[in-house]
Amino acid sequence: MEKIKVACPACGALNMVANTSNLAKANCGKCQHDLLDNSPVILNAKNYDKFTVKSDLPIVVDFWAEWCAPCRMMAPNFKEASKSFVMKAKFGKLDTEANPNIAGRYGIRGIPTMIVFKHGKELGRISGALPTNQIISWLNDVIK
Numbered sequence: 001m002e003k004i005k006v007a008c009p010a011c012g013a014l015n016m017v018a019n020t021s022n023l024a025k026a027n028c029g030k031c032q033h034d035l036l037d038n039s040p041v042i043l044n045a046k047n048y049d050k051f052t053v054k055s056d057l058p059i060v061v062d063f064w065a066e067w068c069a070p071c072r073m074m075a076p077n078f079k080e081a082s083k084s085f086v087m088k089a090k091f092g093k094l095d096t097e098a099n100p101n102i103a104g105r106y107g108i109r110g111i112p113t114m115i116v117f118k119h120g121k122e123l124g125r126i127s128g129a130l131p132t133n134q135i136i137s138w139l140n141d142v143i144k
């Protein structure tokens with residue numbers, strides 16, 4: 001079976017994993033963390049490229065900030081949506097206040113903004129606090 005590179009949500013190490021959405025089990029070779037844990041990863045300068053460039057899975061990045069009420073409102077929806085994309089797309093959160101250099105690359109005009117990346121390429125973006133079902137249907141469109 002074809003294998004793809006997947007970044008570990010805990011330590012960021014790149015692992016080779018069978019390319020299927022019905023994997024029963026996969027653990028990180030470095031830290032043993034469950035690679036199928038699809039809860040949103042906290043992105044920072046250290047792990048950003050591993051998830052958005054080097055991993056073979058697309059990742060949807062939620063650009064947010066603590067002071068932004070709509071961002072806080074969307075956070076549980078974002079987390080809920082992540083459960084529907086195990087081994088199809090990773091979910092990551094980028095605090096735009098803590099990481100202005102990264103956020104500054106994309107000309108983001110308002111937050112929350114979600115951008116989908118694969119191998120460093122932007123596949124799609126959308127702004128505004130969306131409900132779970134809209135996040136899911138938008139993402140299905142972008143990564144199909």
Ligand SMILES: [Zn+2]
Nearest residue numbers: 008011028031
């Ligand atoms: Zn790991």
